[in-house]
Amino acid sequence: MDEAKLHQFVGQVLGDLGGAFSVPMVRIGDRLGLYKALNGAGPLTVAQLAAKAGIAERYAREWLSHQAASGYLAYDPAAGTFELPEEQAMVLAEPDSPVYLQGAFDLATVMMENQALVEPAFRTGKGVGWGDQSQCLFCTTGRFFRPGYENNLVQSWLPALDGVAAKLERGADVADVGCGHGFSTIIMARQFPKSRFVGYDFHPASVEQAQRHAEQHGVTANCRFEVALAGDYPGHDLDLVTFFDCLHDMGDPAGAARHVRKTLKPDGTWMVVEPAAADRLEDNLNPVSRLYYAASTMVCVPTSLDQAVGAALGAQAGMGKLSEAIRSGGFASVRKATETPFNFIIEARP
Ligand SMILES: C[S@@+](CC[C@H](N)C(=O)[O-])C[C@H]1O[C@@H](n2cnc3c(N)ncnc32)[C@H](O)[C@@H]1O
Numbered sequence: 014m015d016e017a018k019l020h021q022f023v024g025q026v027l028g029d030l031g032g033a034f035s036v037p038m039v040r041i042g043d044r045l046g047l048y049k050a051l052n053g054a055g056p057l058t059v060a061q062l063a064a065k066a067g068i069a070e071r072y073a074r075e076w077l078s079h080q081a082a083s084g085y086l087a088y089d090p091a092a093g094t095f096e097l098p099e100e101q102a103m104v105l106a107e108p109d110s111p112v113y114l115q116g117a118f119d120l121a122t123v124m125m126e127n128q129a130l131v132e133p134a135f136r137t138g139k140g141v142g143w144g145d146q147s148q149c150l151f152c153t154t155g156r157f158f159r160p161g162y163e164n165n166l167v168q169s170w171l172p173a174l175d176g177v178a179a180k181l182e183r184g185a186d187v188a189d190v191g192c193g194h195g196f197s198t199i200i201m202a203r204q205f206p207k208s209r210f211v212g213y214d215f216h217p218a219s220v221e222q223a224q225r226h227a228e229q230h231g232v233t234a235n236c237r238f239e240v241a242l243a244g245d246y247p248g249h250d251l252d253l254v255t256f257f258d259c260l261h262d263m264g265d266p267a268g269a270a271r272h273v274r275k276t277l278k279p280d281g282t283w284m285v286v287e288p289a290a291a292d293r294l295e296d297n298l299n300p301v302s303r304l305y306y307a308a309s310t311m312v313c314v315p316t317s318l319d320q321a322v323g324a325a326l327g328a329q330a331g332m333g334k335l336s337e338a339i340r341s342g343g344f345a346s347v348r349k350a351t352e353t354p355f356n357f358i359i360e361a362r363p
Contacts, residue, residue: 039118048106056094111164116157123147124311140319151219155194162197167204170358173351181205185252190243191259195223202236213241243269248276255284262313264320270342283361292331
């Protein structure tokens with residue numbers, strides 16, 4: 014036994030546990046508006062934050078102390094004040110920032126709640142239906158992915174696809190499949206008013222929510238939502254079909270690929286956004302893949318296993334397996350058009 018290695022590993026696990034213990038703390042800070050109250054306010058005492066956020070002072074003191082010990086707030090012992098640094102604010106307090114991660118803390122809660130459903134499935138090998146999982150999974154997923162879509166979709170992902178942005182400007186027909194709460198669909202509909210967008214998802218409650226979002230964002234003139242499976246959504250002669258972070262969740266990705274091919278025009282494009290991953294596990298031993306493998310075990314694999322075929326590609330499938338599924342639908346050209354540290358943006362053409 015190497016004592017130095019033991020100390021190092023205990024240190025690592027303590028750090029991990031610090032993150033795990035912080036999940037309810039960060040979510041309370043988010044839900045009660047504590048980060049919002051701190052954001053841009055400069056240094057605040059316990060009493061000042063408590064008054065500003067309308068919370069009890071004793072809880073405020075304990076919460077602020079934890080946040081200072083976490084490095085989330087700067088503490089000035091001489092003045093007895095706490096301040097949210099600008100960089101921390103981007104991650105914790107600014108929903109439109111490209112590195113806003115509050116949704117990931119919500120997702121951590123979902124995964125803990127899902128344990129009761131997924132643990133028995135480890136023995137049976139069966140799946141757990143998307144609609145049966147933790148009730149905040151649906152809003153959480155949307156919240157987790159939205160900042161990435163807001164900051165990348167129109168700015169860099171669509172322009173990376175051959176000729177697609179120009180078609181959308183002129184007026185194109187688009188299906189956004191597995192659209193969940195519809196953030197991706199609405200962002201595109203807002204940007205391209207001459208194009209027509211239909212979001213499809215097999216989860217009725219998500220489709221209802223997406224329709225409400227469309228109304229709130231005033232895009233109902235060129236955007237609507239319907240309940241449908243990826244393998245048989247209506248539509249034909251489409252210019253663009255998009256799948257955002259959902260192909261690997263589907264039971265039959267190859268079947269979905271075949272259906273996409275049927276609904277596209279001969280010169281149409283299928284855009285598949287998937288979690289970034291290398292093909293081999295040994296190349297995925299990093300912090301981002303660590304998060305994805307956990308989410309994959311607790312959400313994505315059970316979702317796929319619950320459906321017909323149950324291919325269970327997992328959230329770290331990599332380009333090799335993804336390309337295979339996409340090509341099997343009759344797509345001759347498959348390429349990675351662009352990527353971020355979290356996502357691959359794949360362009361497939363017949
Ligand atoms: C991880 S969520 C992504 C949602 C959304 N695209 C986003 O990026 O926020 C996966 C979505 O795929 C949907 N889904 C899974 N299997 C499906 C299938 N076979 N047909 C249609 N939708 C499916 C789920 O209901 C869920 O909304």
